[in-house]
Amino acid sequence: MDLHGKAAVVTGSGRGLGLAYARALAAAGAAVVVNDVDADAVDAAVASITADGGRAVGVVAAVGDSEAAERLTETAVREFGSLDVLVTNAGILRDRVLWKMTDDDFDAVVRVHLRGTFTCARAAAVRMREQGTGGRLILISSPAGQRGNFGQTNYAAAKAGIVAMARTWALELARADVTANAVVPVAATEMTKTIPAFAPVLEEAERTGAPLPDWLRKDEGLGTVEDVAGLITFLASDAAKDITGQAIGIGGDRLALWSHPAEKTVAFADGGWSADALAKGWYDGVGAEPETYGIPAPKAPEA
Numbered sequence: 001m002d003l004h005g006k007a008a009v010v011t012g013s014g015r016g017l018g019l020a021y022a023r024a025l026a027a028a029g030a031a032v033v034v035n036d037v038d039a040d041a042v043d044a045a046v047a048s049i050t051a052d053g054g055r056a057v058g059v060v061a062a063v064g065d066s067e068a069a070e071r072l073t074e075t076a077v078r079e080f081g082s083l084d085v086l087v088t089n090a091g092i093l094r095d096r097v098l099w100k101m102t103d104d105d106f107d108a109v110v111r112v113h114l115r116g117t118f119t120c121a122r123a124a125a126v127r128m129r130e131q132g133t134g135g136r137l138i139l140i141s142s143p144a145g146q147r148g149n150f151g152q153t154n155y156a157a158a159k160a161g162i163v164a165m166a167r168t169w170a171l172e173l174a175r176a177d178v179t180a181n182a183v184v185p186v187a188a189t190e191m192t193k194t195i196p197a198f199a200p201v202l203e204e205a206e207r208t209g210a211p212l213p214d215w216l217r218k219d220e221g222l223g224t225v226e227d228v229a230g231l232i233t234f235l236a237s238d239a240a241k242d243i244t245g246q247a248i249g250i251g252g253d254r255l256a257l258w259s260h261p262a263e264k265t266v267a268f269a270d271g272g273w274s275a276d277a278l279a280k281g282w283y284d285g286v287g288a289e290p291e292t293y294g295i296p297a298p299k300a301p302e303a
Helices: 016-027 039-051 066-080 103-131 143-147 153-172 199-208 214-219 225-236 275-281
Strands: 007-011 031-036 055-060 085-088 135-140 178-185 247-251 254-257
Touching: 007 016, 007 066, 007 103, 016 031, 016 039, 016 055, 016 085, 016 225, 031 039, 031 066, 039 055, 055 066, 066 103, 085 103, 085 225, 103 135, 103 153, 103 178, 135 153, 135 225, 143 153, 143 178, 153 178, 178 225, 225 247
Parallel strands: 007 031, 007 085, 031 055, 085 135, 135 178, 178 247
Antiparallel strands: 247 254
């Protein structure tokens, strides 16, 4: 995949998935703006990319405010002449169940994930439309945003909103040849290493260098951060110019297209639905096969 001549901004790319995205884009020829709140992580990421022959500069900033978004866009244009690809990966966690989640817990996560995606995408869209050469918005979501997850009211809501924004921006930016897609990644990160079913397998793989087992890579769709990066590079390329408004899952050996919400069953009642009519008809009618919710608990195969 050839991305020479393109410039990309990757938020939250000092480590983990974001760093894998930045490195993959640079390896394909793109010039990359690395972003993180940790200056040491930014410096190390830039150094690793340039040591491999790539082009990269760093911006230390917390996404959320318009000022940070403008700074990222301006840096790409000043250093590389354009902004062609935006990957919104920056995020934080403040996990708590509903009755223990504070206003600050909620606002902090929504500010970085949802507002940060909005402000960065808005700044990028303005620049891409001015350039007149199209562009790519690649917005990082999560399975939690698709299905919900215990203790993650703030995170799940933000990640669901990101998919909704991708669909909306796909409509709004189509005439400018700017695509907008959401990516739903699953990878071995510091967060997934805390899941009891995954922890011993991931620890053993780290210790020995052995590949992850098939049940993890296929059944659970979980692999390394590098396993996710190929999709980012593909979506950034000209080969993906006709793909927009989609939510695409990837992890390990698994690639998936998530369905968009749609009416599952429909019923009609002349004159509308009273409470009594709903009580009488729900369980044998529209509600006969309710939807599942929550991320299914992972299960390691029995020894």
